[in-house]
Amino acid sequence: MTSVAETLTRPARMGIGARAWRFVARHALSVYALLAVVYLMLPIAVVILFSFNHPTGTFNYVWHKFTFDNWIHWNSVLGIQGAVETSLEVAALATFVATILGTLIALALVRHQFVGRGATNLVVFLPLSTPEIVLGASLLTLFLNSNNAIQLGFWTIFIAHVMFIISFVVVTVKARLIGFDRHLEEAAMDLGANEWTTFLKVTLPLIAPAMLAAALLGFALSIDDFVITYLNAGATQTFPIFVWGIARVAVPPQVNVVASTIFLVAIALGLGNVFWQYRTAKRQRRGIA
Amino acid sequence: MLLAPGMLWLAIFFLVPMGFLGYQSLQSGIFPNFHFTWQFANFSSAISGYHTQLVRSFFYAGIATVACLVLAYPLAYWIAFRAGPWRNLFLLFIVAPFFVTYLVRTLAWLNILGDEGPIVRILKDVHILGPNGRLLATTFAVVAGITYNFFPFMALPLYVSLEQIDARLLEAAKDLYASPTKAFLRVTLPLSAPGIVAGTLLTFIPAAGDFINAYFLGTPNQTMIGNVIQAKFLESLDYPTAASLSFILMGTIMVMLLVYAWIVGTEKLTG
Numbered sequence: 001m002t003s004v005a006e007t008l009t010r011p012a013r014m015g016i017g018a019r020a021w022r023f024v025a026r027h028a029l030s031v032y033a034l035l036a037v038v039y040l041m042l043p044i045a046v047v048i049l050f051s052f053n054h055p056t057g058t059f060n061y062v063w064h065k066f067t068f069d070n071w072i073h074w075n076s077v078l079g080i081q082g083a084v085e086t087s088l089e090v091a092a093l094a095t096f097v098a099t100i101l102g103t104l105i106a107l108a109l110v111r112h113q114f115v116g117r118g119a120t121n122l123v124v125f126l127p128l129s130t131p132e133i134v135l136g137a138s139l140l141t142l143f144l145n146s147n148n149a150i151q152l153g154f155w156t157i158f159i160a161h162v163m164f165i166i167s168f169v170v171v172t173v174k175a176r177l178i179g180f181d182r183h184l185e186e187a188a189m190d191l192g193a194n195e196w197t198t199f200l201k202v203t204l205p206l207i208a209p210a211m212l213a214a215a216l217l218g219f220a221l222s223i224d225d226f227v228i229t230y231l232n233a234g235a236t237q238t239f240p241i242f243v244w245g246i247a248r249v250a251v252p253p254q255v256n257v258v259a260s261t262i263f264l265v266a267i268a269l270g271l272g273n274v275f276w277q278y279r280t281a282k283r284q285r286r287g288i289a
Numbered sequence: 290m291l292l293a294p295g296m297l298w299l300a301i302f303f304l305v306p307m308g309f310l311g312y313q314s315l316q317s318g319i320f321p322n323f324h325f326t327w328q329f330a331n332f333s334s335a336i337s338g339y340h341t342q343l344v345r346s347f348f349y350a351g352i353a354t355v356a357c358l359v360l361a362y363p364l365a366y367w368i369a370f371r372a373g374p375w376r377n378l379f380l381l382f383i384v385a386p387f388f389v390t391y392l393v394r395t396l397a398w399l400n401i402l403g404d405e406g407p408i409v410r411i412l413k414d415v416h417i418l419g420p421n422g423r424l425l426a427t428t429f430a431v432v433a434g435i436t437y438n439f440f441p442f443m444a445l446p447l448y449v450s451l452e453q454i455d456a457r458l459l460e461a462a463k464d465l466y467a468s469p470t471k472a473f474l475r476v477t478l479p480l481s482a483p484g485i486v487a488g489t490l491l492t493f494i495p496a497a498g499d500f501i502n503a504y505f506l507g508t509p510n511q512t513m514i515g516n517v518i519q520a521k522f523l524e525s526l527d528y529p530t531a532a533s534l535s536f537i538l539m540g541t542i543m544v545m546l547l548v549y550a551w552i553v554g555t556e557k558l559t560g
Contacts, residue, residue: 033367036360037382040440043397044389050400061403101295108291120292123299129490129546130539131498133515137535138306140522141313163302166295224391226501227515231522243392247505251396259393266388267381274377 044263051256058250070253077254083242084258086154090238091222094161099215101162102169103207109170110177127167135164136231143232152234160232161225165218172217176210220266314532323528331533339517339534346513347541349428349503350496353435357443357492358485360436365447365484366477369454383444391438395505398434399425402506426508434502439495443488450484451477486553494542514538 024031054065075081109120127135139160143150150156184206188198226240233241243255314331316323336343368379386394402408402424412418424430454477462472500515514534521531 029363029367029371032363033372033379036364037379039360039437040382040386042401043394043437044385046397046400047389047393050397061400062405101298104291105295112291114292120296123296123304127299127303129494131494131515131542133498133500133518134310134535134539135303137518137522137531138310139302141309141528141532142302142306144528145309145313159302162298166299170295220387224387226391227498227519231519240390240392243390243396247392247396255393259390262390263385263388267385270381270384270388274381277377278374 047256047263048260051253051260053253053256055253058252060251060253060256070257074254074257077246077252079237079242080239080254080258083237083239086237087223087239090154090157090161091219094158094165094222095215095218098162098165098218099169099211102166102214103173103211105166106170106173106177110174110180124167124170127164128171132164132225132227133231136160136228139163139228140231152232153236156232156234157229157236157238160228161222164225164228165221168217168221169211169214172214173207173210176207180206216269223262310532310535313528314536316529316532318529320526320528328529331529332537335530335533335537338530339514342512342514342517343534343537343541345511346497346515346538347545349432349435349511349513350493350499352432353439353496354443354489354493356432356436357440358447358488361440361444361447361488365444365451369448369451370456380445380448383441383448386437387441392501392505395434395438395501398430398437398506402430402433425506426511428507428511430506431502431511431513434506435496435499438499438502439492442491442495446487446491447481447484450481450487454480482553486549490546490549493545497542498538 050060050063051070052066052068053060053063054067054069055062056064105120105124108114109117109124139156143152143156184202185198188202189195193201224240225238226244229238230241230244237245239258243251246252246255312325313323315325315328317326317328317331318324364383368376368383372379389397400406404423404425409418409422409424412424413420413422418424458476458480459472462476467475498515500513500519503511503513503516518531518534518538521527521534
């Protein structure tokens with residue numbers, strides 16, 4: 001009897017197995033994609049999780065107890081608040097200057113034919129393809145050989161950041177300008193606007209999204225940069241330099257709090273953008289239908 | 290006129306420093322008394338002293354780049370062809386690691402790969418690791434750290450090139466009785482070549498100069514050339530050696546770039 005039952009149920013079981021196998025095979029790529037996202041998110045989750053840890057000793061490696069204390073007293077670690085402030089100041093100032101300078105270069109490169117255009121493109125591209133350590137080292141030799149005319153500190157960090165952000169701004173804004181309909185500017189001119197008015201009322205609003213994207217990218221790069229900054233900072237501390245210094249002793253959970261905050265702000269902006277694109281896409285589809 | 294301020298900035302703070310780097314690399318003397326003496330011996334002594342770290346840097350960067358390509362390609366493919374309305378959300382997942390401070394996300398791997406961490410415990414339980422086995426302070430940890438940190442640089446260009454592929458080409462391949470494998474090898478893969486090239490460069494170049502992963506996740510046995518340059522500049526104050534090492538690093542990358550461009554170019558011509 002049992003053998004009959006077994007032979008009866010076996011095909012069905014095989015069927016489930018085969019079906020499961022076919023399901024996995026068909027969705028292997030989707031499963032992989034999800035696993036890859038888990039891999040990408042894992043360290044981020046660890047950073048956020050350990051910002052709520054109450055470590056037993058000085059080391060924040062092993063989970064011990066949940067607490068909000070690190071978030072409430074985020075600046076109780078000596079030097080962390082100053083470092084965060086310096087990072088924000090450098091990022092804001094450098095991004096502002098680099099966005100303007102980079103946009104001007106992008107305008108010139110796309111709009112005008114001039115001698116040395118190829119060379120300009122090369123000079124803009126080179127910092128992007130040079131290892132950070134070489135960029136940082138070369139700037140440092142400049143400052144070291146200035147016979148103490150330039151002291152390492154806030155302004156040397158600022159100079160370095162503007163330098164590497166410019167290239168990213170040029171690339172981002174150029175991409176937008178290439179797809180730009182110049183008839184719009186011609187129309188404005190035909191309607192009696194002078195060049196300056198045309199620029200302010202037509203060109204600028206159209207490239208503003210690209211400038212904003214470039215500025216956000218620049219800000220993120222600036223606030224995250226360690227290698228170039230470290231070589232040119234002297235005794236000034238940005239947040240990454242603070243982390244480097246304190247990592248030689250023991251990283252307090254407050255570092256995780258600051259990193260989590262930066263992450264959450266950035267991700268909120270990113271999600272807002274995704275949601276906005278999704279809605280405009282939906283509205284456009286409805287408009288067509 | 291438009292160019293002037295920005296280009297001036299790049300000239301003064303990128304091109305001129307490169308000149309100073311060269312100037313410094315040919316100096317001799319001991320801190321703080323360096324003299325410019327066309328000391329080309331700096332280069333040969335730098336190479337003989339630090340060729341291990343130099344070779345190691347390119348070796349680690351190479352493995353990490355291949356690992357990134359293998360790991361990122363299926364993900365980029367899935368997002369480009371299968372993700373539908375979730376595309377932008379998954380792109381956000383790819384860049385999300387960039388939003389966590391570089392040093393802090395590398396330190397997070399200390400928690401994950403740590404001796405008391407879950408991964409080491411599981412590997413010990415299934416006897417892949419011996420009772421005293423470690424993941425931290427190994428070559429694996431350093432390469433894994435580099436792979437994770439530069440993954441988005443590979444995934445994004447791959448996605449961009451895959452996303453531009455005209456789906457009708459794949460339909461045409463199917464109509465002409467190409468198997469899915471063949472359609473992938475003959476249509477998708479060649480068309481995504483620009484993404485592979487861009488991703489490889491964007492990953493390899495910063496990876497070769499990196500020193501943070503080796504510092505946090507490795508031991509002196511995993512020291513990379515970036516660690517040496519950094520220490521020479523800021524700790525032992527041996528500027529000429531540090532400068533010549535920087536030049537050697539950049540020069541080697543340039544040569545590799547040219548060879549790579551040449552191989553990729555000829556393959557395209559013959560293919």
